[in-house]
Amino acid sequence: TQLLEQSPQFLSIQEGENLTVYCNSSSVFSSLQWYRQEPGEGPVLLVTVVTGGEVKKLKRLTFQFGDARKDSSLHITAAQPGDTGLYLCAGASDSNYQLIWGAGTKLIIKP
């Protein structure tokens, strides 16, 4: 059974601080997606990483896919209250054509 473990489950920090969220698995994924979900809404895709070692930047957000394509991280620089939300990672597998979802990291950025 493929599993994606996200850590931390919950993070509350002050505006301006940096943070990193991790998404780990013992399985290899063909690609990995990061979503953000705000209260009362569905998850919205932030980025997809495909190549081992790939780094993608989205303004203050930096996403990295592990060399072995088993793990990924999301780093936020100078967090803003608008970054508050639930961050979900989802791995795509070539073997069963289903997204495997992590449990999410609930992030709160305090002004």
Added chain:
Amino acid sequence: DTAVSQTPKYLVTQMGNDKSIKCEQNLGHDTMYWYKQDSKKFLKIMFSYNNKELIINETVPNRFSPKSPDKAHLNLHINSLELGDSAVYFCASSQIEGISEAFFGQGTRLTVV
């Protein structure tokens, strides 16, 4: 224009009732999904469906059944509702099953009393 829309947004009903949640996507995607998100925010897939195949998560009770009148719609029917069915249910669609970006609806918060 809303890409994936589901109705109703809120649904409060009594135990034992039968209810349906509707979902429509205007993206031309071939695959649609139903997810359940519990109070701990864990997103669990219930069904994925395209023109060719319905994949059911084996842990989903058979009281839940998806019905697709056409490619753009995937409705969720729930029979004999139980307290434990209370959750937020999300409809989603993607172009390529399980690989490409999933577009989600706003969710339906179901409360069984």
